[in-house]
């Protein structure tokens with residue numbers, strides 16, 4: 384496997400930035416952080432590895448810059464955000480290439496994520512002009528009530544490696560539109576996409592200190608700085624529920640406003656009255672987008688007995704056609720997993736299911752290379768006592784459960800601490816309405832396997848999170864309500 388010469392693949396090599404972006408300046412770290420290509424196993428860049436003190440200095444700069452930024456009109460903020468959007472779309476190919484090199488997803492998917500990430504900036508640029516307050520009739524003849532919305536201040540962001548562009552813009556866009564300043568720590572596996580966003584933010588004219596990208600290998604220390612520094616008023620996190628719990632506990636000290644986009648365990652339900660071919664296509668995109676490494680992937684596939692065999696056969700035939708390979712190579716549909724540990728977790732779930740009676744319907748051939756590749760596996764005869772029923776696999780394993788009745792599958796689907804995304808295929812209108820109401824999830828996809836859009840409020844219930852990202856709801860988490868009681 385050849386080494387990755389990332390710079391030579393870019394139309395604009397200046398997007399390949401390895402220094403941290405603090406207060407409008409490019410800053411070296413006290414150490415360096417290796418970034419590797421999960422498909423080839425080679426180091427593609429060494430990035431600034433910031434100390435906690437350097438992160439604290441970035442927060443100081445953000446705190447100062449935010450005061451001025453909040454004085455800009457909504458339209459002025461909108462204009463500079465729109466320029467950022469335009470620059471992202473103009474550099475979509477390069478941003479996609481950088482993402483594929485460091486995260487592994489196929490280039491077409493990476494470019495799709497860039498457009499998805501940019502859509503949040505476009506959407507919230509518009510919302511910046513529509514942050515409305517209200518007046519309320521007084522409670523006494525000489526009182527008048529006024530409610531205003533003001534930016535919360537400095538927002539700190541911690542994001543995962545699986546969507547290294549969109550998870551940042553899904554937070555930074557509403558934060559900046561609201562008049563907040565943003566300090567973001569990207570996942571150590573994927574800092575390059577975040578730094579490329581900073582290059583374009585700088586070119587768009589976002590003022591120094593308003594948007595800061597702070598790579599660091601010491602996730603827990605930087606998380607503590609974000610939670611303990613009293614100049615930070617908002618913490619927004621996307622990642623596992625386990626880390627979310629740690630951060631919520633740490634944020635309690637300063638009673639910090641938190642948004643949490645955490646783990647999932649999505650059920651994907653196929654009823655007897657479903658369009659089976661449509662359900663198979665929905666299962667493919669829902670299960671294998673980013674090779675199963677998304678929080679909204681189908682983690683459990685429940686198929687009613689009347690269509691169980693035909694669905695299983697069609698899904699296996701369709702998966703067998705999918706090409707596993709380096710995301711930079713044309714035609715690859717399934718890239719590598721992010722780390723060897725991610726592969727081990729999937730293999731553990733497969734072994735556990737087989738040991739408890741599951742039957743492998745399909746197991747693809749894994750490319751023998753230095754990269755973290757694992758071909759897809761489909762298992763049928765899966766039962767609720769298996770690890771895959773309660774744990775998030777986060778990889779290319781499609782476990783198929785059989786069920787008989789609607790009540791049975793609702794109970795099975797809701798039997799989890801998670802509540803992020805859920806999906807079902809059915810055509811009976813009464814069933815669609817009743818099942819959508821009964822599923823205990825923040826998101827329900829009906830006759831679709833993909834629900835990701837900037838127009839909708841994305842988020843979970845139970846232990847999948849707090850708050851919503853996207854839609855007009857998404858900006859509220861970066862605003863404070865102020866009630867003014869006027870005596871006239």
Ligand SMILES: NC(=O)C1=CN([C@@H]2O[C@H](COP(=O)(O)OP(=O)(O)OC[C@H]3O[C@@H](n4cnc5c(N)ncnc54)[C@H](OP(=O)(O)O)[C@@H]3O)[C@@H](O)[C@H]2O)C=CC1
Nearest residue numbers: 542543544570571602603606622623626644645646647678
């Ligand atoms: N609900 C949602 O929208 C999403 C949820 N997820 C969930 O995240 C998981 C997979 O992503 P993954 O990156 O492995 O999740 P992790 O929770 O391990 O990591 C997420 C981010 O948190 C950082 N981090 C880890 N430990 C700490 C800590 N103690 N304090 C502060 N920051 C910390 C990581 O840094 P580093 O990588 O450098 O260690 C990374 O940047 C899955 O459970 C998935 O479902 C993922 C994406 C979206």
Ligand SMILES: O=C(O)[C@H](O)CS(=O)(=O)O
Nearest residue numbers: 545546676677678679835
């Ligand atoms: O990280 C994730 O899994 C994303 O939140 C999923 S989505 O927003 O791209 O659907």
